[in-house]
Amino acid sequence: MRKPVLAGLLAAATLVPAWATPPLPEWRESDGYLIGVVVQYQGQTYRALQSHTAQKGANWNPASTPALWQLHHGPVQRCAPWQAGYSYALGDQIRFEGDYYRARQAHTAHPGTEWQPPRVPALWQPIQQCEAVTPVPGNTDTINGIKVPPDPGAAGRKTLAGIDADQDGVRDDVQRFLAQEVGKHPARFKYAMEMARISQQEVLAANGNDREKARTFSNQWGMASDCFDETYEPTQDYEWRLTFFKKQNSLQYNTPERLDAYMKHDGMLGGMMFHLPIRTQCD
Incomplete structure (x- = not known):
């Protein structure tokens, strides 16, 4: 399970720290784009309307694909x-x-x-x-400077969806874990939250037996994982990252119902072909 994690960890490439402030990237064919990413193309600024891979030869450039890209004016808001x-x-x-x-x-x-x-x-x-961040309603805790919902305790394991008090798509227990583990690094926390959000969607959609949706979620998770990995040097904290993903998966699928839902999702991917991006564009 989660092959993109190991692939990302073993990649040997020169990486730019995600906390740097580079200019907006130029759109490139064969790259992967997370929803909301902003790029430059032919002197114009575009925002991705959905996560996707710009498949080679498909001519999915921002000017030609209004379903994927929207011309953006003014400052970038997230x-x-x-x-x-x-x-x-x-x-x-x-x-x-x-x-x-x-x-x-x-x-x-x-x-x-x-x-x-x-x-x-x-x-x-x-x-x-x-x-950029929706305020957390009600009582909150602060972990590594991040406001998070209270620990849901046993109540958070009673249903498949669990408890998501701040409505950000990530279960409160998972959000607290991520704030503790990577909250000191804003970019890592952001991409870890995106992976957790997609994992939650996979679990909730598994019983629908929609193979195309499962493939879309898997591609999106892989791109978020690539962005997470780019906040490290190729061999930096290798063992720690392996342990981190094991702990996160153990928490994400911490009930028989959640593990069963993930296994259904994973099973739907069998025999499918994937168009993987050459490079993922991250904010």
């Missing part, structure tokens, strides 16, 4: 993407297809209702920019 199935609180801020919205009322975006922000102005108010 916040969590809108997700079907999530429960949103009053005031939550999200991004959707390059635009930003604030929740007008608490609601759950039930799958199949097509309650995307532009379709339901009664639920979402367009805004000019979005905060």
Whole structure:
């Protein structure tokens, strides 16, 4: 399981620290792009509307693929993407297809209702920019300078979804673990959270038996893993990283139901072909 982890750890390449502030990268064919990544192409700035790999020969450049890229004006703003199935609180801020919205009322975006922000102005108010982090409601703890929800304890293991008090797509117990393990490094924490968010989606979608969705999640997890690895030198903390991923997987799938769901997801990937990016573009 999780072959991209070992592949990333064994890669021998000259890497730029993710905490540096380089100029926006130029779009390149065959690279992988996480949702929200901003690139330059022919002198224009574009934002990725969904995670994808720019397959060689497909001509998926930003100017030619409005389904994948949107022309971006003004400063780069970052916040969590809108997700079907999530429960949103009053005031939550999200991004959707390059635009930003604030929740007008608490609601759950039930799958199949097509309650995307532009379709339901009664639920979402367009805004000019979005905060990078949605405030955690209620009581919070601080771990390595990061505000996190309280420890859910045994209650967090009662259901497949667990408890996600701040609605960021990551279970509270997993979020606390990541803040403790990599919270001192903002870039590592960000990409670790993205991996955990995708892993949670894999678990929740496994019973749907949608093989294409499983492949999409696997590709997205691999790209987030690549970005996580790029915050290290190729051989830096190699043993620590192996231990970290073992501990994270043990926590992510810490009940029989969660492990069974992941095994279903993993089983759906059997015999499938993957178009892996030559390089993943990270924020």
